[in-house]
């Protein structure tokens with residue numbers, strides 16, 4: 254196993270490097286741009302950064318999407334994650350008597366904060382599925398190296414991260430590299446058909462929207478002495494509970510609903526954002542510094558409002574639903590149904606269900622083979638910023654504008670990436686926590 258655990262690169266350096274890297278791009282060979290495999294016969298080397306639940310799933314989907322794909326490299330902050338993912342994927346894909354689809358040997362199993370660099374070097378297509386904080390840097394490095402990318406959501410945890418991803422996305426477009434987003438509902442057949450109906454005027458003009466992501470939460474944080482030898486390791490292993498790592502759950506999870514609101518508005522961002530939130534049931538210090546509930550109102554220039562609520566409260570009513578109301582009727586997005594004002598169902602999707610996670614990869618690899626380019630950069634950045642804006646509005650208690658959030662200088666990065674102490678900022682207090 255290739256272990257590098259002593260990286261102390263700061264993210265501020267990463268972001269500074271972005272500008273310099275962009276300038277140096279003209280010099281980067283572009284041999285991996287779309288079209289390199291248009292013949293359809295060559296092997297495509299796939300590398301995975303972030304070998305957790307989603308990353309392992311994404312690797313499986315990449316291997317299922319195209320018989321010419323081979324998983325050549327894995328990279329994770331933790332050795333146990335790489336070993337687990339490698340075992341699992343090898344068992345699934347390497348069958349006696351056939352060529353192995355997973356060729357990751359010890360020299361291509363990379364560990365540490367720098368592991369992504371080695372994975373990118375070995376791959377034609379990079380799957381980015383680490384915790385969200387690292388995505389801007391992982392994407393920048395992938396695109397600068399001329400690699401096609403599958404990029405999980407959210408793409409950043411703060412506005413400087415979003416701006417970095419916007420630059421990488423523009424670069425991917427310039428280099429004709431595919432950039433497919435993990436905002437998976439955009440690849441779901443039923444949702445695609447439903448949004449097509451909205452586009453075609455089935456509910457008239459959109460007046461208002463409502464989305465709810467209310468669940469019992471995620472895993473209970475653990476501080477196992479063998480696993481959490483430093484505060485940084487504890488936070489990395491329980492990343493969901495730290496705003497610097499996950500963006501808080503309005504960003505990590507509710508982004509799926511907010512992305513549908515953005516989709517309905519043709520990816521035109523809201524102009525103002527206000528909201529509230531707090532910690533009602535997750536008050537213990539072990540739960541880091543994220544909130545457990547958010548209520549946010551997003552307002553567009555034409556007066557359309559989206560009422561968005563997200564909750565992580567165990568033993569309470571769960572609800573994951575999205576509704577869009579128009580002048581002629583309303584849409585139950587999750588139910589793929591359109592009703593008139595009397596509640597009569599006037600349209601219902603009855604096509605195939607389809608696995609949206611698989612479809613993302615099918616379309617990514619088909620595009621690479623055909624020499625075509627998919628670039629989901631625009632909406633993945635806007636939906637991420639929308640989710641960050643909701644968090645900031647709730648944390649500060651202020652009404653924010655889209656433009657101000659886009660220019661926010663709040664950088665959530667730790668001082669350094671080391672297995673050492675990493676002080677946690679206090680839980681945000683509306684009215685006291687400033688917007689920066």
Ligand SMILES: NC(=O)c1ccc[n+]([C@@H]2O[C@H](COP(=O)([O-])OP(=O)(O)OC[C@H]3O[C@@H](n4cnc5c(N)ncnc54)[C@H](O)[C@@H]3O)[C@@H](O)[C@H]2O)c1
Pocket residue numbers: 302303304305306307308328329330331334365366368369382383384385387405406407435436437489505
């Ligand atoms: N599209 C979806 O429906 C969907 C579903 C689940 C998760 N996700 C997203 O996928 C990402 C991963 O989520 P998960 O559930 O797999 O979490 P996970 O904890 O199972 O996996 C994340 C992995 O990333 C690793 N990691 C952290 N920092 C790293 C770094 N700097 N370099 C390399 N590896 C690093 C962690 O050690 C861990 O193994 C998150 O952004 C999450 O929002 C998307």
